[in-house]
Amino acid sequence: DTGVSQNPRHKITKRGQNVTFRCDPISEHNRLYWYRQTLGQGPEFLTYFQNEAQLEKSRLLSDRFSAERPKGSFSTLEIQRTEQGDSAMYLCASSFSNQPQHFGDGTRLSIL
Amino acid sequence: AQRVTQPEKLLSVFKGAPVELKCNYSYSGSPELFWYVQYSRQRLQLLLRHISRESIKGFTADLNKGETSFHLKKPFAQEEDSAMYYCALASRTSSNYQLIWGAGTKLIIKP
Numbered sequence: 001d002t003g004v005s006q007n008p009r010h011k012i013t014k015r016g017q018n019v020t021f022r023c024d025p026i027s028e029h030n031r032l033y034w035y036r037q038t039l040g041q042g043p044e045f046l047t048y049f050q051n052e053a054q055l056e057k058s059r060l061l062s063d064r065f066s067a068e069r070p071k072g073s074f075s076t077l078e079i080q081r082t083e084q085g086d087s088a089m090y091l092c093a094s095s096f097s098n099q100p101q102h103f104g105d106g107t108r109l110s111i112l
Numbered sequence: 113a114q115r116v117t118q119p120e121k122l123l124s125v126f127k128g129a130p131v132e133l134k135c136n137y138s139y140s141g142s143p144e145l146f147w148y149v150q151y152s153r154q155r156l157q158l159l160l161r162h163i164s165r166e167s168i169k170g171f172t173a174d175l176n177k178g179e180t181s182f183h184l185k186k187p188f189a190q191e192e193d194s195a196m197y198y199c200a201l202a203s204r205t206s207s208n209y210q211l212i213w214g215a216g217t218k219l220i221i222k223p
Contacts, residue, residue: 003155033210040121042198042213043156056208091156098202098209100146103156 004104006092012110013082020078021107025094032075033101034067035091036060043091049075079109087111114139116201118214125189126222133184133217135173135199144202145182146211147173151195159184159197169193189221 005024013019025032031050035043046065047057051072061067064082069075079086089108093101115138125131137143147159160168162175162182173184182199199214 031209040215042116042118042200042215043211045210045212048208048210056210093156098204100158100161101211102158105155 004092004094004102006090006104006107008107009105010108010110012112014112015082015084017082018078018080019082019109020076021090021092021109022074022076023092023094023104024074025092026102027073029094029096029102030072031095031097031101032069033093033095034075034077035093037089037091037106038087046077082109082111084111114201114203114212116199116212116214118197118199118217120217121215122218122220124220124222127191128188131184131186131189131193131219131221133197133199133219135182135184135214137180137182137199137201139180139201139203141204143175143177143180143182144204145173145175146200146202147171147182147184148198148200149195150198156198189219191221191223194219194221 007022033048034046037043045058047067049069064080067077089106091106093103095101117136145162148156149159150156171186196216198216200211
């Protein structure tokens with residue numbers, strides 16, 4: 001197992017476009033988390049799944065953001081009608097229940 | 113309010129000197145705290161958690177509930193310790209478990 005995998009590593013898009021990121025967690029982990037990190041800040045929680053159920057969504061997650069984990073394995077995070085303020089590093093982490101979270105390398109989103 | 117504060121954005125010390133990275137938290141329940149580290153061009157990784165009471169790479173951290181602190185310490189810094197360090201607090205409810213993060217401290221070890 002190579003750990004948590006995120007694709008793409010970088011995404012550059014024009015304002016107003018839709019983008020989708022993918023996260024493949026460690027295979028035996030039942031929990032999957034999405035975070036956003038901007039320059040000079042720690043990660044900010046966005047949402048998390050236990051198996052295929054989305055259990056919590058942050059107020060940071062506006063209606064333009066949606067996340068899915070359809071089969072309880074990989075997850076996707078979609079941002080519709082991107083805005084300048086969406087530029088950030090999007091981090092995915094996975095864990096087995098309340099055990100420590102393991103992180104991916106992140107997807108860096110740049111909005112032109 | 114649940115909050116993690118790392119008051120120092122940057123800490124620079126000489127090799128061989130002691131290091132202390134500060135972390136203070138605000139949490140109404142029983143806290144569970146972590147230190148994560150991010151070396152240059154690498155992903156975030158767990159350094160240690162308070163319930164383990166272990167020393168990793170020479171680092172230790174003691175939870176002080178009276179001072180609501182979880183400072184990270186190492187008696188003799190090494191150049192390979194240069195990295196970003198994040199303190200994180202586990203926030204639990206009956207249906208939710210998430211980490212609340214500090215802004216991070218960049219540690220630079222000078223030769």
